Amino acid sequence: MDDQLQAVFDLCVSNGVTLFDTGDSYGTGRLNGRSELLLGKFSQAYQGLNQENICIATKLAAYPWRWTRQSMIKACQSSAKRLGKNVDLVQMHWSTANYAPWQEKGLLNGLADLYEQGLVKGVGLSNYGPQRLKMVHQRFAERGVPISTLQVQYSLLSTYPVTQLGLKDVCDELGIKLIAYSPLALGILTGKYSEKGTFPQGIRGLLFRQLLPGVRSLLTSLKEIAQSRHKTMSQVAINWCICKGTIPIPGAKSLTQAQENIGALGWKLDAAEIAELDKAAESTDKVMVQNIFQTK
Numbered sequence: 234m235d236d237q238l239q240a241v242f243d244l245c246v247s248n249g250v251t252l253f254d255t256g257d258s259y260g261t262g263r264l265n266g267r268s269e270l271l272l273g274k275f276s277q278a279y280q281g282l283n284q285e286n287i288c289i290a291t292k293l294a295a296y297p298w299r300w301t302r303q304s305m306i307k308a309c310q311s312s313a314k315r316l317g318k319n320v321d322l323v324q325m326h327w328s329t330a331n332y333a334p335w336q337e338k339g340l341l342n343g344l345a346d347l348y349e350q351g352l353v354k355g356v357g358l359s360n361y362g363p364q365r366l367k368m369v370h371q372r373f374a375e376r377g378v379p380i381s382t383l384q385v386q387y388s389l390l391s392t393y394p395v396t397q398l399g400l401k402d403v404c405d406e407l408g409i410k411l412i413a414y415s416p417l418a419l420g421i422l423t424g425k426y427s428e429k430g431t432f433p434q435g436i437r438g439l440l441f442r443q444l445l446p447g448v449r450s451l452l453t454s455l456k457e458i459a460q461s462r463h464k465t466m467s468q469v470a471i472n473w474c475i476c477k478g479t480i481p482i483p484g485a486k487s488l489t490q491a492q493e494n495i496g497a498l499g500w501k502l503d504a505a506e507i508a509e510l511d512k513a514a515e516s517t518d519k520v521m522v523q524n525i526f527q528t529k
Contacts, residue, residue, distance in 0.1 A: 235271065235274070237486075237487065237488075238271060238275065238486070239274075239275050239278060240488055241485050241486065241487065241488055241490075241491045242272075242275040242276070242279065243275075243279055243281065244488060244491050244492070244495070245485070245491055245494075245495070246279055246281065246282070246283050246284070246286075246287060247281050247282050247283065248495045248498075249283060249498070250494070250495060250498075251283050251286040251287050251288055252288045252290065252480065252482070253272055253276075253287070253288070253289050253290065254290045254291075254292075254384070254412070254414070254482045255268040255269055255272055255289065255290070255291050255292070256268065256269075256291055256292035256293075256294065256326055257269060257291060257292070257293055257294055257308060257311065257312050257315075258292075258294040258296075258326065266311070266312070266315050269291060269312055269315040269316050270315045270316075272289055272316065273289075273315055273316035273317040273318065274317075276289060276316075276317075276318075277317055277318075288321045288322060289316060289318075289320065289321050289322075290320075290321060290322035290323075290324060290357065290382070291309075291312050291316070291320050291322075291323060291324070292323075292324040292325070292326035292359055292384075293305060293308045293309060293312070293323060293324070293325065293326055293340075293344075294308075294326045294327075295325065295326060295327055295328070295329050295336065295337075295340055297333075297336075299336075299340060300335075300336045300339050300340065301339045301343070302339050302340075302342040302343035302346055303343065304339070304340075304343065305339075305340055305342075305343025305344055305346070305347065306343050306346055306347060306350075306352070309323050309347050309352060309353065310352070313352070319352060319353060319354075320352070320353045320354075321353070321354045321355070322353065322354065322355045322356070322357055322381060322382065323344065323347055323353040323355075323356055323357070324356070324357040324358060324359050324382065324384060325340060325341065325344055325357075325358050325359060325361075326359050326360075327359060327360045327524075327526035328358075328360060328361055328365055328526060328528045330365055330528045331525070331526060331528060341369060341372065341373075344356050345372075345373055345376050345378045348378045349376065349377075349378065355379070355381035355382070356373075356378065356379075356380060356381060357380060357381050357382035357383060357384065357412075358380060358382070358383050358384070359383070359384040359385070359414075360384070360385060360386075360524050360526045360527045360528065361383060361385075361527075361528055362394075362398050362400065362527060362528040362529040363398055363399055363400055363403045363529070364528070364529050365528045365529070366380075366383060366400070366403060366404075366407070366409075367403065367407075370407050370409075379408070380407070380409050381409065381410065382409060382410045382411070382412050382480075383400065383404055383409050383410075383411055383412065384411075384412040384413075384414055384482075385400060385411070385412070385413070385414070385524075385527065386413075386414055386415050386521065386523065386524050386527070387411070387413035387414070387415075387416065387474065387477075387479055387481075388413065388415060388416045388417065388418045388422060388470065388474065388521065389418070389422060389451060389455070389470055389473060389510060389513075389514045390418040390421060390422065390444070390448065390451070390514070390517065390519075390520050390521045391415065391418065391520060391521040391523070392514055392515075392520075393520070393523055394527070395411075395477065396515075398529065401477070401478060401479070405478075410480060411478065411479045411480070412479065412480045412481075412482060413474045413477075413479040413480065413481045413482065414482055415521070416470060416471050416474045416481035416482070416483050417467055417470055417471070417483055418444075418470075418521050419437055419440070419441075419521075420433070420437075421441060421444060421445065421448065421452075422452075422455065422466060422467065422470040423465075423466055423467045423470075424452060424455065424456060424459075424465075424466035424467075426441055426445065427445070440522070443519065444519045444520075444521070446518075446519075447517055447518030447519030448517050448518075448519055450513050450516060450517065451510075451513040451514055451516075451517050452466070453513075454509055454510055454513040455469055455470060455510070455513075458502070458506050458509070458510070462500075462502075464496065464497075465493055465496065467483075467493050467494070467497070468493060468494075468496045468497040469497075469502065469510075471483055471494065471497035472497045472500065472501065472502050473502060473507065473510055475497070475498075475501070476501055476502050476507055481497075483497075
């Protein structure tokens with residue numbers, strides 16, 4: 234399995250896909266940090282084109298037992314140990330503003346400390362809305378710490394962060410790059426699932442059963458544009474995110490998936506196609522459930 238994932242990593246980097254996003258909480262139980270370990274192993278083993286451009290971004294979880302600035306520094310040092318190198322971009326995985334606002338001050342101070350101490354090349358946030366983002370930006374600016382990125386759930390089935398929160402405009406104003414996670418809406422936008430077909434197991438399957446009947450028109454538009462472009466639905470959905478000025482980070486566990494993602498690069502949807510997809514997205518009866526940690 235690790236050899237297969239190494240091949241996926243190698244294919245991505247050799248084709249210019251050099252940003253890899255992970256988190257210290259990725260894994261289950263005692264395997265927390267497993268994703269960082271693997272990415273560290275893959276990046277060290279890779280020898281080839283774009284090697285010097287590899288950027289590994291990790292997110293530090295706001296665990297209940299993390300509330301001091303020192304706890305964030307220690308967490309990042311642990312991530313660096315697993316990666317076998319300093320973290321390139323460290324991100325706050327989520328804001329605690331929705332449930333424990335007192336906890337956030339120490340965590341943010343620690344995040345800024347990491348940059349000031351030269352332990353990371355850049356800092357970013359995840360699941361922050363415009364109000365909290367502006368607050369943190371001002372606090373960090375006073376310390377001379379720039380915020381490089383903001384990561385939110387964004388896709389044709391999750392336009393909320395941009396259309397309702399206005400995050401893209403705020404990010405542009407503050408010089409922050411917007412990263413779009415789950416750009417394929419957990420796979421719904423790939424077109425591989427139908428209302429009568431086989432669903433994924435567990436909660437994801439339940440979600441698909443609820444969503445698919447309400448997104449028929451969107452999937453139809455995606456399919457038509459994909460066929461006219463000689464692309465796949467996934468590639469069109471990812472390209473739409475790129476056209477919206479975001480950096481999409483689709484997952485890939487196989488060479489086929491990686492090749493599909495790479496096929497979303499090197500071309501752009503035209504204005505009419507974007508408008509058609511925007512209209513279809515706006516008219517859907519169902520949308521993706523927002524991350525519970527997403528703030529305003």
